[in-house]
Amino acid sequence: MKTLRIALWTTAAAAAVVLVAALLYVTVGSKAGSIGGPFRLRSATGELVDSVSLKGKPYAIFFGFTHCPEICPTTMMDMAALMARLGDEAKGLRIFFVSVDPDRDTPAVLRDYLAAFEPHVVGLTGTPDEIAQVAKEFRVYYRKVRLTGDDYTMDHSAFVYLMGSDGNFFDVLGYQEAPDRALAKLKRLIETDRKGSAL
Amino acid sequence: MKSMLTSAVLAAVLAGATTAASAGGITLAHPWSRATPAGAPVGAGYVTLENSGSTADRLVSATTDAADHAEIHEMAMNNGVMQMRPVKEIEIPAGKRVELRPGGYHVMFMGLKHQLKVGDAVKGSLTFEKAGTLPVEFKVEAMGAGADRASGQGAH
Numbered sequence: 465m466k467t468l469r470i471a472l473w474t475t476a477a478a479a480a481v482v483l484v485a486a487l488l489y490v491t492v493g494s495k496a497g498s499i500g501g502p503f504r505l506r507s508a509t510g511e512l513v514d515s516v517s518l519k520g521k522p523y524a525i526f527f528g529f530t531h532c533p534e535i536c537p538t539t540m541m542d543m544a545a546l547m548a549r550l551g552d553e554a555k556g557l558r559i560f561f562v563s564v565d566p567d568r569d570t571p572a573v574l575r576d577y578l579a580a581f582e583p584h585v586v587g588l589t590g591t592p593d594e595i596a597q598v599a600k601e602f603r604v605y606y607r608k609v610r611l612t613g614d615d616y617t618m619d620h621s622a623f624v625y626l627m628g629s630d631g632n633f634f635d636v637l638g639y640q641e642a643p644d645r646a647l648a649k650l651k652r653l654i655e656t657d658r659k660g661s662a663l
Numbered sequence: 664m665k666s667m668l669t670s671a672v673l674a675a676v677l678a679g680a681t682t683a684a685s686a687g688g689i690t691l692a693h694p695w696s697r698a699t700p701a702g703a704p705v706g707a708g709y710v711t712l713e714n715s716g717s718t719a720d721r722l723v724s725a726t727t728d729a730a731d732h733a734e735i736h737e738m739a740m741n742n743g744v745m746q747m748r749p750v751k752e753i754e755i756p757a758g759k760r761v762e763l764r765p766g767g768y769h770v771m772f773m774g775l776k777h778q779l780k781v782g783d784a785v786k787g788s789l790t791f792e793k794a795g796t797l798p799v800e801f802k803v804e805a806m807g808a809g810a811d812r813a814s815g816q817g818a819h
Contacts, residue, residue, distance in 0.1 A: 530700075533707040533772075534738060534765055535745045537700055541807040568704075576702035580806070605744050612734065612749070615773060622745045639740060 499625055499633035501601035505562065505594055508575035508587035513560070515601075519631045522653045523558040526624045527604045529565035530577045535622050535639060536561075540581045542640065543624065546647055547584040550654070554584075557654055562588045564606035564620050566595050628656040687794030688716025689755065696772075696801040697765075697808055699779045706730065706779050708770035708787065708801040709763045709809065714755040720793045721752040727787035727801075731774030738766060747771075752792070765809045770801075779803045 504514040524543065528536035540561060547554045561578060563569035566589050569577075574587035590598070599606055606620040624637040626649060634656060635649050694710040706729070714720055725733040738747045753768055755761045763769050772785070779785065785801040 530703055531705050532745075533705045533747075533769065534697075537697070537703070537806055538765070540700075545807070573702060577700045580700040609746075609748070611773075617747050619744055619746045621743055622740065623743055638743065639745075 499602055499636075500627055500631065503594070503598035503601055505588040505590040505598060506571065508571045508578065508589065510571060513586070513588055515631065518558075518627070520629055521556055521558065522629045522634070522657050523560060523627050524624050524637070524650070524653075525560045525562060525602065525627065527562045527564050527599060527602070527606065527620055528622075529563050529618050529620065530569050530573055531565065531617060532620075537580075539622065539624065539639065540578070540585055542643070542646070544581045544584045546643065546650055549643075549647055550650060553651065553654055556657060557650065559585045560588050561585050562595070562598060564595060564599065564604070565608075565618050566590060566592055626650070626653045628653065630656065687720070687791070688714055688718075689720055689791050689794035689797065690715065691789065691797055691799055692760075694799045694801045695808070696779055696783075696785050696803045698781050698803055698806045699775065700806075701778050703778070704773075704775055706772040706775050706785070707736075707765075708733070708772065708785060708799075709765065710770075710789070710799065710801070711760055711762045712753070712755045712789075713760040714757055716793075717757050718793070719754055719756045720791045721754050722789055723752045723792055724790045725770045725787060726790075727770070727772050727785055729776055729779065729785045729787070730772035731776075733787060734771045734773055735768065736771040737768050740766070755791075781805055 502515045504512070507513050526539055528539070530536070543559050547557070547559065563574055569589055571589055574589055578585050578587045602625055604621045606618055608616050609619055610616050622639040626634045626636065628634040634653050637646050637649060690713040692711040692713060694708065696706055696708045699706045708727070712722060722735060725735055727733045734749050735753060736747050737750045738745065750768070753761055761768070781803055783803040785803060786798070787801065788796050788798050790796040
């Protein structure tokens, strides 16, 4: 009996380790993983922004929605503050806010919403299919959750993905990551531009 | 109707008292909100609920003048995914305090009628199972306020 119990516990522990590893892989990804890929969206001002046109310059990309009371404005505030701290170094680094709620976040709504974070943040939107595509490429989870009546909110991944000038995934900023650590990551990201694709 | 009347009377009595209001053992301390981006359809109210009474009480509903309606929500981060859910009630055990704050419970302002700007006061009310309806005035602070590590500005 004792042996069986040990065997069961060992199996359970191994399963837990595998599960945690899988979760980490899915949510954070690995540096060698394939976060990012082909996508095609429109900026809030109507300009076409796709993975091809973005190649050659580093960028940061976040997925949110305007009916988001906390995470989204806070993250955009943090990004704007980091860009201000970077000053001239921030030139050439673009920050994108992709709406995972294209039904309500029209280009006009996004433009107004992001005006508070100008000139640092560019809003991106697209058709529901285009949003699904870009979310899949970045392994972003989002889901509509009903509230009362016709209201709904969105569950969504709250990471900021940093993409190098070679178009590859570089690093990730967690929600409210310590500003100094986030700043250091952005500086390294900008370095990828200077060094070209040699990481 | 009764709760509206209670609310009106309390509002009159407590007019100008923006930092704390109390009734039936429940005290509302530091009601505050955050400035919102232009056109943002939602906002959030935060407050510390203190129960000095000898029995537990529950926050069951909220109202606000600044939006179509208000709901009580809870936010959580699970594996990097932001989730927000309405909650039916928030229990405040006897002698305890419960904080509505960024990253947790909040009063969600649904359908903002106007942008919330720093210095504004968002009027509303909080209704408790036992303490009844208390008027509340959420003072609007900066957009990044209350975020412990945001912008290097330190804790709220």
